[in-house]
Amino acid sequence: MGQPRPHCRPAPPAPAITPPASPPPETPAPPTPPAAITLYPDIALAMLRQEQATPGRLWLLLQHLDQDGRGWIRIDLARARLTRADAPLRICGWRQLRKVLRAGEGTFWQRDATRIWLRATVKVALSLGVTRLTGRPVELPVTGLTASMGVVRAHFYASFHSGRGSERQPGSKPIARETLVRVTGVSRRCQREYEKIAHVHAQTNYAIGPCLDGETAQELAWEQGQALFTLKDYRGYQGRRRQRYLAWQLPNSYHAPHAPRGRGRQKHLNRRLKLARQQDDLRETRDAGNVAAAEEGMAARRRRYYDRGAAAARAFSRQPKATVYWPGGGGGAAQRGMWYALAAAHA
Numbered sequence: 001m002g003q004p005r006p007h008c009r010p011a012p013p014a015p016a017i018t019p020p021a022s023p024p025p026e027t028p029a030p031p032t033p034p035a036a037i038t039l040y041p042d043i044a045l046a047m048l049r050q051e052q053a054t055p056g057r058l059w060l061l062l063q064h065l066d067q068d069g070r071g072w073i074r075i076d077l078a079r080a081r082l083t084r085a086d087a088p089l090r091i092c093g094w095r096q097l098r099k100v101l102r103a104g105e106g107t108f109w110q111r112d113a114t115r116i117w118l119r120a121t122v123k124v125a126l127s128l129g130v131t132r133l134t135g136r137p138v139e140l141p142v143t144g145l146t147a148s149m150g151v152v153r154a155h156f157y158a159s160f161h162s163g164r165g166s167e168r169q170p171g172s173k174p175i176a177r178e179t180l181v182r183v184t185g186v187s188r189r190c191q192r193e194y195e196k197i198a199h200v201h202a203q204t205n206y207a208i209g210p211c212l213d214g215e216t217a218q219e220l221a222w223e224q225g226q227a228l229f230t231l232k233d234y235r236g237y238q239g240r241r242r243q244r245y246l247a248w249q250l251p252n253s254y255h256a257p258h259a260p261r262g263r264g265r266q267k268h269l270n271r272r273l274k275l276a277r278q279q280d281d282l283r284e285t286r287d288a289g290n291v292a293a294a295e296e297g298m299a300a301r302r303r304r305y306y307d308r309g310a311a312a313a314r315a316f317s318r319q320p321k322a323t324v325y326w327p328g329g330g331g332g333a334a335q336r337g338m339w340y341a342l343a344a345a346h347a
Contacts, residue, residue, distance in 0.1 A: 035142055037064050038261055040121070040269075041135040041163040044156035046128035049185035055104030057145055057152050058082075058097075061089060062109070062118055064142060072115045089146055122272045131273055133266050135163030138258035151197055155258075157186050158198035162258035173305035174205045174325075174339075176251040199257050205250035206231075207341040208328055212244040224248040250325070250339060309340065316342050 037060055047056035062073050065081055081087055083094045092100070101111065107127045110117045125133070144155045160183065164172035177188050186194065195202060212230055231247040233239070305325050306312040312324040323343035 036139045037142060037145070038137050038265075039140040039156075039159050039258070040125075040133050040137050040266065041159040042130050042133050043121070043125055043128060044159045045184050046125070046130050048153060048156050050128060052104070052107065052128065053153050053156060054149060055100050055108050056156075057091070057149070058100050059104060059108035059118065059124065060140075061091065061142075061145055062116060064145075065089075066118065071120075072117045074115055075111070076114075078116060089142070091146055122269055122276065125269070125273060126276060131277055133270055133273070135160060136263060137261045137266055138162040138256075139261055140258060154194035154197035157184055157191070157194040158200045158256040159258055160184055161200055161254040162256035162260065164254075172253050172255065174251040174253050179251075195254070201255045203253040203255060203337050205253055205337040205339060207248050207250050207325055207339045209246040209248065209341050209343070211239075212246055253337070305339075312340075312342060 039060070044056075047053045061082065062078060065078070066073055079094055079097065081089050082091050083097050084090060091097075101109075101116070105111065107119070108124055109119055119127070125131075138159050140155055140159065145152060160180075161172055164175075177191065180186065180191055181188060184191075194200070208231065227248040229247055229249075231245045233241065233243050233245060235241060236243070303315065304323065306315065307326065309326045312326040316322065316324045323341060325339040325341050328338040328340045
């Protein structure tokens, strides 16, 4: 008999080759808040004039935290982000935050047991007496809001200068200290302090008038007073070399560090502000007054500084008794503080 055949077992099936599992989709990280906010100078100045800078600062920071645009922030989140010792946006302790929340109630927000309901920009503007946004919106670094209140107030003041420039002429036009007191509500002494803190550069300006002439000099002396002096043009920048001109000092221009932003949303806000004025009885708001808007209205009626000589000449033809100015030798000359003048005394 032959040898028994060994028991044959079927070969196990080859293991199925499965592709490696794809990693689970990553959960999107929460959006990183931008490093700067949009600040409307008219609202910032209203906060200064009405001594609402402290709750106003908090309102801007809460808007900064509300990245989803829901219009509200949880109180516990605000406490964690703004009062914890290790929080990047820390501005104060919890007790002080409660005081500020009480101070801004009704103007900047409403509260319930768990949430802070932020008021919209238009409602805040109306509550502060702002009926129109005039200056260009500017970019304010968040670090400027988390510093001391002295720094915050300095940036609010400086935003006015940052918002005065135009696309054609980045530097602002001359403006007197007395006008700044009236517009901003900031005293002359505090203006200088804020300019130093916020790195606002004051540019000295001079107006170049007509050639030296006895009769014209007498008329201009009555108009300009001690600001009048004689300028000798050694190199002939204005005409013949070594020609003497009458010149006088103008108010300073101010160049602030905040970058301007577009006016698109501001136009929308102004339409809503205009609609609110038409629908509501705003007698008290008008009495409080949007000082910046009032100043712009007065400036439109007695405008003195123009970007180009042709525009200044047209304005002078309509108001020949006024003195008008434009940058000497182009818009860049305004950065050097030299302005041409056209006045009735030497027309």
